[in-house]
Amino acid sequence: MERKWRKISGLIGLLLLNFMNNVSSLSLTITKVECVYEIVRSEGDIVSGNFVVVDHHIFWSSDHPGIDFSITSPGGDILHNLKGTSGDKFSFKAPRSGLYQFCFHNPLSTPETIALYIHIGHIPNEHNLAKNEHVDPINVKIAELREALEAVTTEQKYLKARDAVHRRTNESTKKRVIGYTVGEYILLTIASVLQVVYIRRLFSKSVGYNRI
Amino acid sequence: MILRSVLVLVLLVGVLFRASQSLRFDLQSGQTKCIAEDIKSNSMTVGKYHVVKPNEDHPLPDSHKLTVRVTSSYGNNFHSAEKVENGQFAFTATEQGDYMACFWAPEHSPPITVTVDFDWRTGVHTKDWTNVAKKGQVDAMELELKNLYDTIQSIHEEMFYLREREEEMQELNKATTSKMFWLSFLSLFLCLSVAGLQFWHLKTFFEKKKLI
Numbered sequence: 001m002e003r004k005w006r007k008i009s010g011l012i013g014l015l016l017l018n019f020m021n022n023v024s025s026l027s028l029t030i031t032k033v034e035c036v037y038e039i040v041r042s043e044g045d046i047v048s049g050n051f052v053v054v055d056h057h058i059f060w061s062s063d064h065p066g067i068d069f070s071i072t073s074p075g076g077d078i079l080h081n082l083k084g085t086s087g088d089k090f091s092f093k094a095p096r097s098g099l100y101q102f103c104f105h106n107p108l109s110t111p112e113t114i115a116l117y118i119h120i121g122h123i124p125n126e127h128n129l130a131k132n133e134h135v136d137p138i139n140v141k142i143a144e145l146r147e148a149l150e151a152v153t154t155e156q157k158y159l160k161a162r163d164a165v166h167r168r169t170n171e172s173t174k175k176r177v178i179g180y181t182v183g184e185y186i187l188l189t190i191a192s193v194l195q196v197v198y199i200r201r202l203f204s205k206s207v208g209y210n211r212i
Numbered sequence: 213m214i215l216r217s218v219l220v221l222v223l224l225v226g227v228l229f230r231a232s233q234s235l236r237f238d239l240q241s242g243q244t245k246c247i248a249e250d251i252k253s254n255s256m257t258v259g260k261y262h263v264v265k266p267n268e269d270h271p272l273p274d275s276h277k278l279t280v281r282v283t284s285s286y287g288n289n290f291h292s293a294e295k296v297e298n299g300q301f302a303f304t305a306t307e308q309g310d311y312m313a314c315f316w317a318p319e320h321s322p323p324i325t326v327t328v329d330f331d332w333r334t335g336v337h338t339k340d341w342t343n344v345a346k347k348g349q350v351d352a353m354e355l356e357l358k359n360l361y362d363t364i365q366s367i368h369e370e371m372f373y374l375r376e377r378e379e380e381m382q383e384l385n386k387a388t389t390s391k392m393f394w395l396s397f398l399s400l401f402l403c404l405s406v407a408g409l410q411f412w413h414l415k416t417f418f419e420k421k422k423l424i
Contacts (some may be wrong), residue, residue, distance in 0.1 A: 023337065026235075027248040027310070037236040037327075099236075118235070142356055149363050156370045160250075163377050170381060174388045181395045185402055192406045196413055203421060 023150070025117040025157055027054065028104070030067070035103040040094045040120055046147070047094055048154055049118035051104075052087035052161035054168075055111075067112060068105040074098030087165075089158060094120075115161040119154050121147040234331030236264065241275065241320040246312045249332060252373075253308040257334040259291075261315070262298030264327040276326050279316040285309035305334075336366045 028034055040047060053067055066084030073079050073095060080090055094100070106112055123143045124135045239245055251257055263276055274295070282291040282301055286309070291301035295318070305311065317326045336359075 023333075025249065026332065027250075029246065035238065039236075138353070142353065142360070146356075146360060146363075149360060149367065152367055153363070153370075156367065156374065159374055160370070160377075163374065163381070167377070167381055167384075170384050170388065174384065174391070177388060177392055178395070181399065185399065188403065188406060192410050196410055199414060200417060203418070203423070 023117075023119045023153075025115075027113055027115045029111050029113050030104045030106045031109075031111045033103060033105050035101050036116065036118075038100050038102070038118055038120060040097050040100055042122060043094060043096050045094045045097075045120050045122045046091065047100065047118065047120050048089075048091035048151065049102075049116070050087070050089040050154065050158040050161070051114050051116040052158065052165060053085075054113045054115050054161065054165055065107045067114065068107070070103050070105075072101040072103065074100065087162065089154075115157075115164075117154060117157040117161075119150050121150055123147055234260070234329050236327055236329050239278070239315055239317040239326045239328055241317050241323045241326070244314055244316045245328075246314040247330065247332070248310045248312045249334060251305040251308065251311050251334050253305055255335045256302070256304050257311070257332070258300070258302045259313060259330070259332040260298075260300040261313075261328060261330045264329050266327075275318060275320040275324060277318065278326065278328065279318070280313065281316075282311065282313045284311050336362045 028036070038047070051069065066086055069080070069082045069085060069088070070078055071080040071090065071092070075096065075098075079092055082088055102116070102118065104114060124140060237245060237247075249257075259282070261278075261280065263278060266276075277295040277297055278293075279295060280291065280293045280299060281289065283289050284305075284307060286307060290303050290311070291299075293299050313330070313332065315328055315330075
């Protein structure tokens with residue numbers, strides 16, 4: 001989401017204030033490697049975000065390696081590298097403008113679903129050095145306020161995604177508890193019936209009068 | 213996006229509007245990628261997508277055109293387009309749930325990679341400010357503050373939603389523990405009754421056989 005402010009003061013010139021905010025929230029399915037790209041417009045923008053592995057369910061045994069996540073800057077350096085996670089937050093200041101790469105790597109073959117949220121926030125400086133113009137301090141304050149609200153929104157999306165994962169886990173726990181218990185009862189009954197049948201057979205007449 | 217910057221140049225009066233800045237991902241030929249987003253009921257959602265041209269001068273070959281489909285989690289189709297280079301969709305979400313936007317690149321004999329630029333906004337971010345054109349900086353600030361107010365409202369609503377979900381989860385956990393409690397008593401009862409039945413049955417059996 002990008003917002004452009006444009007003002008013409010009289011006939012003299014254009015005063016361009018760029019208040020740019022970018023949000024993208026989505027859920028992806030990863031089979032092997034998936035990369036998502038975002039363009040950061042200016043250097044010094046704060047990129048924050050989070051991701052949660054949604055498919056983290058009962059089949060994810062304790063020796064599952066987890067998902068690897070990495071952020072690459074346009075220059076090729078890896079800014080952030082997380083191995084074997086099931087969800088995390090990240091936040092960094094963009095060292096330069098350009099195309100940033102957010103990559104997920106799934107070491108196993110089962111596809112995993114990930115809920116990702118990225119927010120790129122820009123606060124204009126009081127002196128916009130690139131354009132050598134003076135930015136009204138109140139607009140800077142408004143931009144800071146907006147960024148603070150976006151931080152709250154980012155956190156909320158993270159909490160929502162984690163809540164969804166926990167909900168899934170709890171629902172599957174409930175189903176499993178009931179399923180296994182009922183299965184246990186049936187097995188117990190069958191075992192005891194088989195025991196009785198076996199003992200009866202041991203003592204039946206056709207086997208003979210030999211006591212065992 | 214080029215059209216929008218032209219629009220910016222043309223409009224000379226103080227205007228507050230939003231251009232799109234979005235996320236990108238790669239599609240191999242013949243591959244389908246789906247992006248899902250959880251949308252609340254009765255909220256507006258707007259999506260724009262276009263193929264990033266590998267070569268700015270030449271027109272896009274057919275091998276780079278996409279097939280797009282936007283469906284809800286209940287299977288209703290909200291937007292579909294075949295063999296297009298760019299497009300957009302907007303609708304009001306009637307049902308709450310996961311909406312999927314699926315992109316499919318056509319088959320091509322040496323597999324090529326198509327870069328898709330996709331911008332999907334829901335709720336408070338969809339408000340199109342291009343229609344609201346006012347002069348002067350104070351009015352632009354007023355619009356920005358109004359936007360902040362809307363953001364705060366949506367944060368507030370989201371908090372209520374999270375609180376509701378947490379309550380539901382608590383109820384779920386309580387139900388699970390009470391079920392486990394009663395089921396353990398039931399299993400104890402079942403065990404004892406099965407053992408008792410076995411005992412009684414074998415006793416009568418042996419007495420009948422005059423072995424006891």
